[in-house]
Amino acid sequence: MWWPLLPIERWRRTSGNAPELVVALVEEAQHGQLIVAMTEAAAGGGARRGMRLTDARALNPGLVAVAADAAGDAALVARLARWAGRWSPLVEVDGADGVRLEVTGVAHLFGGEAALAAEVEARFEAMGLTTRVAVAGTAGAAWALARYSTRPSPQGEREDLSGLPVAALRLSPEANHTLYRLGLKTVGALAGVPRRSLARRFREADNPLDALDRALGRKPEPLTALAVAPPPRATLRLAEPVDDPAVMAGALARLAGPLAKELAARRLGARRIALTAWRVDGEVGEVEAETSLPTRDAAHLVRLLAERVGAIDPGFGIDAFALTATWCEPLAAGQDALIGEPARELELARLVDRLTVRLGAERVRRPQARASHLPERASGWLGAVEGEGLDCRAPAGLAMTVRPQRLLDRPEAIGVVYATPEGVPRRFTWRRGVHDIARVEGPERIAPEWWRQPGGTRLRDYYRVEDAAGRRFWIFREGVIGDGRGGAPEWYVHGVFG
Template structure:
């Protein structure tokens, strides 16, 4: 079978089945999930026993209790239902790399060219139904050439098995996903099925409907006459190596074995695309619908399989195999360009790469907040010109022409010094710092640094920095806070801000 193939998943009772699973309520419970509406509370979902009593979704709670006084009402958890659908969509990535949430009760998967990996379309459909049924969800699945046809067959066909877009004719017009007003108009015209609608001249119907709600346009989309793309972006998926097990395995040792087996294929994929991984993620799909993950980051792009295995080896133990894992994937979720490079002639790896490996392993073991490196910032003030960042990120590069003579050690806070003797120009010749007298032998400067007025309005004065050397050969970075003639008056203050090597 050629052409595009879309798989549609529908959970008709997802809200109430999720509530029953979380609450542990028995199937005989007469409960309705309700939400606030314009004219009072409206029913969102009901249990089987409540449906037998006459309650159904869309009914007002007061009307339902008129028919069934014993009906109990529970607030619907719409946000929780949406979160469950999002999680199931992520879990459905085992069947297709392109998965889209379809409303609040279904999914759409582009399975073009992938069904043969699961034994064909019918085998894939059965597997999807069985997997979700094992999680306690009533599921209907259909596969067709268009998203509209798959949606219609999953929701309105009595048996979606083996159906295609050619079987749309007997379905009701509501299967075209029209608005309630458009469905009502078509019923008044006697057009109750898609087959009846297809035989009507287009011009006679076009003037009765708004352009955005034209049933003929919806029919064209369902039949593939006009395109209906998925809303998910068709981007190139990240490099990913997968492994499927013949039987679920609950032994934690399989985690390390799967990681070792997936690292080499992932490295080859990265090399083929001339990429290096900065973040890798090992995903394990459990048979109960849960997904276990373990990830790590690197300070430099890499595609060395052994290094990737070492980074994740200590983290895979956090994945709980539960009742068994039957599928794995190792994904490079963050990649950067990495061309081929030659190591040193004597066969040793460059020191930068060795340092990056050390930083990676320390970060995995101690945590990203405990391994840090300095990073330059765009500021003239020395105390703001650098900051500490996580060591896992590559150090920033200085711009050309930004090299200034700066001390190897910068004090956390400038420390005041007492000037004993100064030249007529105001430069100290002898000062006291930390109870020690220093005689200045050489001076270089000044370098004037102005305050950042947009950060500290009116609070900081001009600084003149000097590099000085005392009679013992020790070198200091001192500055004068307050310049003569700046309008503030008084003698300037002197501080030590850094020490040269």
């Protein structure tokens, strides 16, 4: 599996930008910045992968450069590789933008190799990732077909590599250049050259004959599976099946301690735990709970699941239990308080966990700061146990005192009287009420987000005003006279202080 557009598709999805933007992802190189990926609009303007940014901007001065995130792309590929374990027990990360799977003996479970390839493409297409899939007898042949064949074949028949360029053999750029100078531009042309005369021109690591033998199966190229550690788990097997619901609470209490010890040994904290019960009739019952902070406190884990174990139906009897931490995060050792009381942040997190268990995850939410300088996009709501964990501190660097306590869901239009078109407001009408302004502070200018909003979006000038009755409002003027983006400026109220 190969994702040729993974860097730009990941950037587009995480940033929320429109695909028609002329943007290129660049990385630092020895002689300047090089393009590693670009949008379709940028490619239409002449940008190409591996091109210097200065050369691309000579063709298209409007090209916007964004720093590439190679570490983030590699982390995404690693997560996709683990997720691809649904199709094969042997999965290997293949470079920075691909994954190789050993599907010998498992393709029939998905309806054959062609059906398996179609399912892989459909799954990743649903994620927004362009994927090329090829099935071949060797890892080298599959790599070559996925990247260089115009029609990657998922049928599993004997692969014809003769028409592919020699770059399909995964050689170094220097070796490819040498082969091109010798007139050996395709795999078929390379196969017809005497082996001894060709071997003398290349180092052992860049020997194209060895690469050809690996692609054709003459030399082995085994895959190395991902090292995936099993989730922390504690199990309990009973000598006789039991159908008493009270036994499940006892089993939970017995399993919490061993699970906490395993979490401590691996320096992890649980964010989601699940109690699984196996019945003698083959049915499986399970309940789970999530935490807002990583924890390995056995008593806290028991309290979270104690109210839910009653939902497990014992049926004709349960003969085994397991307590599993299905979602973990790193958790180092911490210093306890001198007086033996838990930290206030930990107590708040435990309260949130208990409320979430009783009321439901969708009813317990917390505000979440977002990467935007526009007031209506700068924050939002997130499930209390979602994300990176509960953080009760105010975001650093934000002047919280200049923002209103109540922000309207959307700005509401108002009529404003002012001395000059670009001057401070003197009176405004909102919701059928007239407010004479006694004090005014501002403006605070907020520019539009050019990478998200259309080009005609106007800037805003915000004012903190107080009327004669002492009521304080946050209003803004959208646009200025002569900005070329519309007619007269419009006024809105966006929030209320106090």
